[in-house]
Amino acid sequence: MITLSLVGIGSGNPDHLTREAIKTLDSADVILLPRKGAEKSDLADLRRMIATEILTTAPEIIEFDYPVRDANTPKYLDGVDTWHDALAGIWQNLITDHIQPDGRVALMVWGDPSLYDSTLRISDRLIARGTPLRVNVVPGITSLQMLTAAHTIPLNTLGAPVLITTGRNLRDAGWPQEADTVAVMLDGECSFSHLDPTGIHIWWGAYVGMPQQTLMSGPLGEVGDKIIQARANARAESGWIMDIYILRKTDH
Structure with a gap:
């Protein structure tokens, strides 16, 4: 069973990281790091800084590009559903290619996974597709x-x-x-x-x-x-x- 940890990292200050967040990231085999376009490079830079300067271990960092949500879809929720499905496919491929069956993978979540964030819903899609996944949530400052x-x-x-x-x-x-x-x-x-x-x-x-x-x-x-x-x-x-x-x- 693969463990996927969704780690809340706060809203832009590395001092927001809890001891539990650091411990969880330190224990990961792989950290998936999303890139959301050049205009939001500050967000990816913060995640990279946490991985390279704050962690005491050296998990493998795998970066991936976020798919772009189609804003022209007539129904907003239909567009979000399609977008989430595309993200689930990307996650599934990365986990299959880079994580051992008993491995640990982590994602750094802006703020907290509970508040207007998609990661828990995407995790549910992976489980529904048959990915052997155990999900762990580390809360963060919103x-x-x-x-x-x-x-x-x-x-x-x-x-x-x-x-x-x-x-x-x-x-x-x-x-x-x-x-x-x-x-x-x-x-x-x-x-x-x-x-x-x-x-x-x-x-x-x-x-x-x-x-x-x-x-x-x-x-x-x-x-x-x-x-x-x-x-x-x-x-x-x-x-x-x-x-x-x-x-x-x-x-x-």
């Missing part, structure tokens, strides 16, 4: 934790729920009625601009945990346009961007 820490705010108000969603859902469905705090991820279009800003406060961050971390907060009506401009400037400078924000309804 960008949501980093955002609340950077802004020194709690995620929730007293006794109230929090809803974590995507920019697509916020645009399509508007403000969810079941929560007064909404954390928004995977938003490439500043979907907060579709909301009535009255009585809404925003805490925004880009590249949280990384050297180029950028933060902004305030009443949505006052800082929304500034965030849109700051995001565009940051993306133009770096060639890519990862950002996240929290919206909260206020009484004033």
Whole structure:
């Protein structure tokens, strides 16, 4: 039985690595390292740095290119399903070619495997295809934790729920009625601009945990346009961007 460890590595700072994460990566025979295009080379560079400078052993590093998701697929989830299937095929080939039947392979996961990440679903596809796989998860610090820490705010108000969603859902469905705090991820279009800003406060961050971390907060009506401009400037400078924000309804 092959052991596949999905290791959360935090949101851009090698200090986010837990002792369990380092121990698990150190014990791997092979580490699969994804490349997601030149515009996100910073992410691959961090993974390479962890493998070469932090680990005390020398697992074999095998890099692979991510397939590109077809954004023109009429139904979004159909496009994601096809993309996940392609990734599962790549993983299966790499594991078959490079891992012994009782070997240990690891993948470094940005943030944590539980939060808007595909690795656990892709692992399930491999098992469904008959790959003899045992999956192990090592949790990591998420960008949501980093955002609340950077802004020194709690995620929730007293006794109230929090809803974590995507920019697509916020645009399509508007403000969810079941929560007064909404954390928004995977938003490439500043979907907060579709909301009535009255009585809404925003805490925004880009590249949280990384050297180029950028933060902004305030009443949505006052800082929304500034965030849109700051995001565009940051993306133009770096060639890519990862950002996240929290919206909260206020009484004033």
